Amino acid sequence: MAIGVKVMKRPEGETSYVRAALRGMRLTFKHMFQPKVTMQYPEERTTADARGPYAIAPRWRGTHRMMADEQGRSKCVACGLCPQICPANCIKLVPGEDEHGNRYPLIYEIDEFRCVFCGYCQEVCPEEAIHVGVHFENAEYGRDRFVYDLERLTSQTHPVSTLWDPADPKGE
Amino acid sequence: MTQDRVNVTIDGVPVAVPKGTSIIEAAKQAGVLVPHYCYHPSLPSPAVCRMCLVEVEKAPKLMPACVTTVAEGNVVHVNSPAAKEARESVLEFLLINHPLDCPICDQAGECELQDYVFQEGRANSRYGEFAKRYNPVEDFGPDVLYVANRCILCTRCVRFMEDVAGEPVLNVSERGDRAYIGIDPDHTLTHPWSGNVVDLCPVGSLISKDFLHKARAWDLDKTASVCPGCTQGCNIMIDTRDDVVVRLRPRANLDVNRHFICDEGRADYRWMNRGDRVEAPLRRDGSKLVPTDWEHAIARFAELAKSVRSVTILASGRASTEALGYLRKAFDGASVSAAVKVPTGSEAPLAGVPNLALRTERIPNLAGALLAGFGTDWDRTVAGAGASDLVVLLDVELDDAVAKLISAKTVIIATVDDDRAGGAALVLPTTTMAEENGTYVNRDGRVQRYFQAKAAPGMARPTWWIAAQLAEVGRGVAAPTTAAAAFAGLGKTIPALAGLSYSELGHTGRLVEVTAGAAR
Numbered sequence: 001m002a003i004g005v006k007v008m009k010r011p012e013g014e015t016s017y018v019r020a021a022l023r024g025m026r027l028t029f030k031h032m033f034q035p036k037v038t039m040q041y042p043e044e045r046t047t048a049d050a051r052g053p054y055a056i057a058p059r060w061r062g063t064h065r066m067m068a069d070e071q072g073r074s075k076c077v078a079c080g081l082c083p084q085i086c087p088a089n090c091i092k093l094v095p096g097e098d099e100h101g102n103r104y105p106l107i108y109e110i111d112e113f114r115c116v117f118c119g120y121c122q123e124v125c126p127e128e129a130i131h132v133g134v135h136f137e138n139a140e141y142g143r144d145r146f147v148y149d150l151e152r153l154t155s156q157t158h159p160v161s162t163l164w165d166p167a168d169p170k171g172e
Numbered sequence: 173m174t175q176d177r178v179n180v181t182i183d184g185v186p187v188a189v190p191k192g193t194s195i196i197e198a199a200k201q202a203g204v205l206v207p208h209y210c211y212h213p214s215l216p217s218p219a220v221c222r223m224c225l226v227e228v229e230k231a232p233k234l235m236p237a238c239v240t241t242v243a244e245g246n247v248v249h250v251n252s253p254a255a256k257e258a259r260e261s262v263l264e265f266l267l268i269n270h271p272l273d274c275p276i277c278d279q280a281g282e283c284e285l286q287d288y289v290f291q292e293g294r295a296n297s298r299y300g301e302f303a304k305r306y307n308p309v310e311d312f313g314p315d316v317l318y319v320a321n322r323c324i325l326c327t328r329c330v331r332f333m334e335d336v337a338g339e340p341v342l343n344v345s346e347r348g349d350r351a352y353i354g355i356d357p358d359h360t361l362t363h364p365w366s367g368n369v370v371d372l373c374p375v376g377s378l379i380s381k382d383f384l385h386k387a388r389a390w391d392l393d394k395t396a397s398v399c400p401g402c403t404q405g406c407n408i409m410i411d412t413r414d415d416v417v418v419r420l421r422p423r424a425n426l427d428v429n430r431h432f433i434c435d436e437g438r439a440d441y442r443w444m445n446r447g448d449r450v451e452a453p454l455r456r457d458g459s460k461l462v463p464t465d466w467e468h469a470i471a472r473f474a475e476l477a478k479s480v481r482s483v484t485i486l487a488s489g490r491a492s493t494e495a496l497g498y499l500r501k502a503f504d505g506a507s508v509s510a511a512v513k514v515p516t517g518s519e520a521p522l523a524g525v526p527n528l529a530l531r532t533e534r535i536p537n538l539a540g541a542l543l544a545g546f547g548t549d550w551d552r553t554v555a556g557a558g559a560s561d562l563v564v565l566l567d568v569e570l571d572d573a574v575a576k577l578i579s580a581k582t583v584i585i586a587t588v589d590d591d592r593a594g595g596a597a598l599v600l601p602t603t604t605m606a607e608e609n610g611t612y613v614n615r616d617g618r619v620q621r622y623f624q625a626k627a628a629p630g631m632a633r634p635t636w637w638i639a640a641q642l643a644e645v646g647r648g649v650a651a652p653t654t655a656a657a658a659f660a661g662l663g664k665t666i667p668a669l670a671g672l673s674y675s676e677l678g679h680t681g682r683l684v685e686v687t688a689g690a691a692r
Binding site for chain 1 (some may be wrong): 274275276280309384385386389390391462
């Protein structure tokens with residue numbers, strides 16, 4: 001081959017790996033003496049109301065929770081605003097009438113796989129019934145388990161998102 | 173400009189309207205909506221809601237647009253600060269006792285109070301600390317519930333029952349802020365047209381039990397159609413949700429039904445949602461019927477129809493003019509005896525509107541059938557059918573007399589699957605009036621279009637398509653491909669319909685000569 005390659009000559013001190021290796025090890029050993037920041041999940045866990053470095057933000061938007069009234073029934077009146085506003089079209093709602101003539105959801109299902117967790121459903125709800133939750137541990141053994149029905153949504157116990165900062169509701 | 177017209181300016185738009193027109197109607201022509209509650213074009217105006225107050229230049233104070241007639245040179249301001257302030261105050265008064273139950277109210281989404289408050293109401297209430305008036309929900313009749321709390325006392329329902337239906341069973345009871353709509357304790361809303369109070373109610377105070385909690389207004393797809401209940405041919409809207417018809421409502425047509433439909437027509441939609449439909453063409457193979465495709469089914473039909481000398485066609489009166497016309501025409505060479513079944517019921521007129529009633533003949537297309545060459549002597553046609561070479565049944569109920577006719581010489585064009593059809597040579601799936609475009613001719617000879625409101629099940633096709641395909645395969649007559657082309661082609665055999673087209677019919681229809689123009 002007739003390609004001329006110019007070989008640069010550098011001093012030994014610059015080409016040796018020993019210096020770089022020592023510099024790397026210095027960083028490694030430095031961290032051994034600093035406070036540990038890694039959370040030992042799942043042995044160690046956090047909740048939304050926990051303070052400290054591992055706390056989830058109170059405005060976190062995770063899987064839903066349906067709020068219930070004092071009798072344990074869901075607060076939903078099946079007004080149909082959440083399926084209407086939902087950009088992912090993941091809420092299925094069939095309205096019905098209970099024995100007192102009140103409107104209530106016969107079927108209320110949220111497909112959490114389709115959900116984009118925008119929080120619009122919580123924002124639009126006139127009864128403060130449906131909420132996005134401060135929760136992220138959703139593993140299941142089957143896909144079908146990700147369609148949450150009304151019973152499951154009502155029995156969730158995790159805290160719910162505040163969606164906006166109470167001190168600055170308009171985001172100013 | 174002639175003597176009986178006056179020139180007015182409304183919100184800067186000059187219009188010329190006939191003398192005696194109210195400001196609200198003149199504004200409509202100028203393209204300006206005057207917000208209103210008590211005014212309705214089909215009812216007398218009492219000017220009680222005070223919502224339509226507008227500023228008329230040189231008038232000392234605001235004038236109610238619904239009862240003030242226009243005068244030459246009037247300059248009207250609908251959206252001036254004074255008029256807007258008046259409306260805002262009226263809305264504030266209405267909201268003092270109006271509950272905030274829009275989420276569970278059936279009217280939400282099509283509520284005039286909701287619309288106007290959203291447009292120009294106050295942002296928040298000044299009556300927050302006072303309890304709202306509460307009255308229980310009352311049962312007003314077979315299909316009407318009265319939610320007193322939501323009532324804004326526009327009295328449209330009272331005036332409808334008194335002046336239009338002629339059965340004054342509603343009134344305004346009590347006075348002042350305790351007022352509510354009362355009903356005669358010995359009566360309920362059983363008048364055959366009383367369901368219209370639900371449509372007239374601008375808020376969710378009078379609601380239909382049948383539609384209660386069924387769907388939200390914004391979920392509905394609305395399709396213009398014609399009521400298939402009787403020969404009156406009232407214009408309706410078919411409201412569907414997810415391809416299921418959930419209610420029928422009147423559609424304004426001042427020449428036919430104004431703004432009303434009868435309760436029987438309103439309730440008659442469940443058959444449109446039937447699940448037991450024929451979904452594929454069925455062909456006789458030995459002793460049983462087997463599914464086939466349209467190509468083979470039409471070929472078999474053409475084979476059966478080839479060189480027959482006499483044909484009997486028995487059709488349902490719900491069939492479109494296109495269906496009847498093309499079916500009749502497909503057997504041009506043979507001697508055809510054709511009839512539609514005309515079920516009857518008692519006539520129920522609406523007193524306040526001339527020429528409007530639930531008619532005795534309970535089929536929508538009697539005049540269209542007569543135009544297409546069908547008779548009405550059902551029993552004699554059925555009795556004579558045994559002698560003909562081919563019997564075609566179009567969407568008829570297979571009662572004992574008809575079921576007896578079914579043989580290997582019978583072709584059934586059906587919507588509903590029926591065990592009794594087992595003996596037929598062919599069973600072809602067809603669409604109902606909710607699933608196709610077509611026309612009906614009402615008793616006055618008004619040709620009216622109806623539009624497709626929901627998807628046809630399976631392979632079902634409109635009857636005119638089946639008949640036209642039969643004529644194409646059997647006799648080489650080119651078949652139309654769209655309903656519009658099919659209707660335009662009808663004029664060739666039915667002189668009364670010559671020259672008409674779908675676009676010409678529009679949404680309100682056209683009058684044709686029914687008696688003189690019958691086919692052949």
